[in-house]
Amino acid sequence: MEEEFNFGYNDDPQRSVERYEEMLRNEDQYFFDTHAFENIIDYYVEKNDPVKALQVTEFAISQHPYASIFLIKQAQMFLVTNQINLAFKALDKAEMLEPSEADIYVLRGNIYHGLERYPEALENFERSLTLAENTDEIYLQMAYVYQNMQDYENAIRYIKLSLEQNMENQDGLYELAFCYDVLDKQEESIKFYQQYIDSDPYSHAAWYNLGNSYHKLNLFEKAIDAYDYAILIKENFASAHYNKANSLVQLDKFAEAIEIYKHTFEYEKPNADTYCAIGECYEKLEQMDEARAYYKKSVKMDPKLADSWFGIGVTLNFEERYFESLHFYKKAIDLDGENADFWFAVADAHYKLGQIEQSLEAYAKVTEYNPLDIEAWLDYSTVLYEQGKLLEASETIAEAIKNNPDSAELYYRMVAYLFAMGHYNDAMGYLETALRTDPEKHHVLFEYLPQLQDNSSVIDTINRYLR
Template sequence: MKFNHEEEEENNFSITRYESMLRSNDVKFFDSDEFESIIHHYLENGKIAKAKKAISLGLSQHPSSVNLKLLQVEVLVFENRLDKADSLLAQLYAIEPENEEIYIQKANILSKQNEHLKAIELLNMALSYADDTADVYSLIGMEYLFMDDFENAKINFMRCLEADNQDYSALYNVIYCFDFLEQHQEAIEYLNMFLDKNPYCEVAWHQIGKQYFDLNEYEKALTSFDFAIISDEYFIGAYLEKGKVLEKLKRHSEAIENYRITLELDDPTSFALLRIGKCYERLGNDDLAIQHYSKTVHEDPLLDKGWIAITDYYMRKRDYQKALYYTNKAINIDGENVLYWKRYAKINNRLAFFEEAERGYRKALELGNYEIETWLNRSDILRYIGEPDAAIQNLYQAIEFYPDNAEVQYRLAGLYYEMQDYEKGEYHIRKALELDYEYHIVLEELFEKIFNLTLVKNIISEYE
């Protein structure tokens, strides 16, 4: 650990000295290892222009350095100058045919060209020359992921972990593969084997807890998250997941405690504030519930779940004026969110602001919310505000998505009869009765006068 600290200090000193040289325009000598660490520093921080300048200066002082030229290849690949990178790699291969980095960079080029199988071939060749195989196995795993071959990806990420059990990104990728393949039980077995060798790995405990959560085995999930916290008492993710489990077990006060710990460990997250609000609401503490919902939207105004929580809270309380106030605020922030417009329509409908309600349903449809209830509610409102033609047009649009929906057909029948277009009215009532006889109650509820017409009753009687 001391060595790593000393190495980091040396790197920082090299970077400081190098940047001082640039400011003074006084060229100083750096050995090739120093240039490598300087270039890596710039690449890791996304400072490509500075990395390129350091490569240029480094090669001017060390023109035969293969490692510096490989870093030049890495930059060329990043810039998509693949032909030039390929040409430089061919030269380097002639000098050092057993340098694994040459195979890795060539594989990187092939990967960019969507030649993933060829890239894997080269990475397998790199394995025979690599001292540290973990990174190579991880790269092979990523190539298989690009091809959606999750089984082979999983195998190679596992090999990566065998070589380096501290590579948590590989562990996450293994679990990602298990999840995609819906192999929850297999994931648990693998994680248990991993934990036998690494009993204090908080990431593995966290992941096994999530698997148990997905399988609704909440007590086992809870135990797993407890072990994750024992392994690392500052692991925020474990407290959040533990809170979710406690909610499922209806232990809301304990859930609040765990969410609160996350607020103390780091800056407040909108997720934790929202969940605390939900827990307080379930405990019947409305004041603290709404207080935390308000904190949620203050923390993250773009989180729709926060605005929806406040709106739904007031809707449950039948305080539609306040519900509308918060829905309008949400729409002002994100006018393209269909969930807001659905609530806007519903609230205005409850307040008997029918034109605004119709606008809400129309906007929801424009944004792609094609649920049958949206079409039906809009149709009923259009009829109520005296726009039967628009109601009919709306229902014909619904038929494109729901051609066999009886409720749509009964409404069309009622509307046409009200407009005294008996031919079309009869066509649609017969179609509706063929689709679902029992639903003729829709006609009775919405179009009572039409339902009581003798000619309509006679048609209905034919299908009894």
Template structure:
């Protein structure tokens, strides 16, 4: 609105009263262009698009050369999906004011709605070259969005890079380019860009964070930790820096340092399942199974439908030899995902440890059925059958395992051990010889299955002969 005493006093209700009087042919106070804009905005905010369009049309009758009013009407036409009409109005508006960036933004929206991606890109690229400062940056963001919509992701990164070269402290661009660096894998470019930004703006915590994230993307974890430390020195409450530095320490297997950083995340932000799970993972590797369970349970309370967390708790119990407690957790996991191979495998191992052979075989059979190419599932099933002295079944499963795993040598060893147990020594020695010539490193699994096999002189001679031949 223009600043005169009358307009300063008028409320929107009074403006609408004068506007309606004008439309009905009555005499009244002349409405300025800004007053019409206020009326159009009012109807638009009330989601009365047809009335907003009427107001825009009336306004244009009085101000036919007003680019802002033409642009405002085009915006409303876009909302009603009248794309061609909107474009025609925008062409008219451009004759009166080609420097209004809303022209280009709305034209872009129209082209995209009409699936004219190339025209939208061409328009914005020309516009970017014609503007400077904040308007250029706004158009670059618009262009980045267009590239994103059409999955030209490297060009999104390029746009953000140009924005930061224009305005090194633009927070929106700094936030976005971190994601797109990771997505496109252009970490080296990001490092170069953010080093340049830091030279000019050494106290930009976002620039330090992005530099650290780029190092992390290249698996240069020590360098990433150093950069995150600078970000935290500038902003000690930067929770995402603590989150990422925790991940970097975890990758370096520095679990104590990772726990310290991740606990800081819990102090600074809302508790998250993924953070509790990560802390649990660290304690797991430190063999502090009680603390691992505590944090896995915290994560589980936040997401009780995540079967993986019950499985991880079960693993901690299994590692402590508490097989009954592990089974209870696995029962919860299997209620959610009955056919998850890992859950069935561990349940089978627990049942085997508790000498519940029949149930162990059932769970292990499910594991190999679900994932027939998984070696550990077959190994567990064959060991279980061997331990229970079900040699015929064990032999069948060892032969099946060879077929499903492209003749992995470990099953040749198992087959040999089974044949020895069945008193088929000649055949057993043939398989042992074949296994030794294929993969000698699995000999220990053959011996673990039955340590007393080393009392068999034929076995000892064959192993000695093979070792001698290898020298």
């Protein structure tokens, strides 16, 4: 005959677990009150053992069939173990027992959210709002649903409702920044964070997000001030230090940025991205040995970081070690084959090595992946022109103009090529277009073909637009 023991509220959590496990070993039947069962379930959840936690919920439901809490916890464990239909059934039973329990609708809403059944998720969250005492997390969950629906305006609305309930909800502050970013509404973002800071001046997260918004508007000095406040409030805030360094880079304050990047290592382990950023700063300072050392640290930590392989190539190119640089450029391209900057560097290195065909192939890639790169089109056509391929050079510029119809430099270059080919009437037509687009840039024509300064038709046409 099985013995029955009663373990109640006064047992400490560890004691309840020990008694439960003893019951299983002895195949006895002990009685636990609801509080003890909750402790035992929570213990297995914290140990990341949902199967055992689920087993406890079954015991708890058998002893306390009218306690909805255990059906809710059972539904949570069914969800964790990917038994979605059983989770819904457990919640339906809980709702029959206690229809005013907000957690039922919150959990059901989360399940629907995971299934991408967004209207049903929102319906359940709305129901929970009428029942819950604290609603800030529910508003935030609703915001997540709207984000996944790509309805960022409503997401912002619900995040703000969440923050009204709980100003210390940092997740809300970061999600709000994300939504403003997607909508490209940095001015609104700044206005919100400034108002928020007026209410809570010691929120490091608000200062940090304000700094990010300033950075995105290229207001780097203001961004640095905001990051400084975030750091003043939370000295070990590594992300604020890192982003402050990024803003310093934009102001060409590379030496200061290096010190700040290195300072982040006091608060978090060094990572490949930070090593790469330091390498780029040293590169800008033309301290190539230091730059290369940090790029190498970066690729050692993360061999798949294309920018660092590229950076090594850049340092070698600077030292006119073009053949060696190509090896590293190609490693970068192996990782990021559609990066136009990488192909531009490859094209330039091949050109400097006299490998013209390879250079032209690489320029074709640059203009394919970034048809808005004016310099690439100009360089591409220059190489063709130098090889005596005047028609191909002009055709290349014609393609460039299709992609960049507002670029005066391209029209001026076309003028030069057409004059070189003897197509004077066409050249003068393009000269008119170039001057209408930007007359102040006419000097680039003479930089490329100085002899045109002696052409009276060209000079008269230019003077007409400069009056």
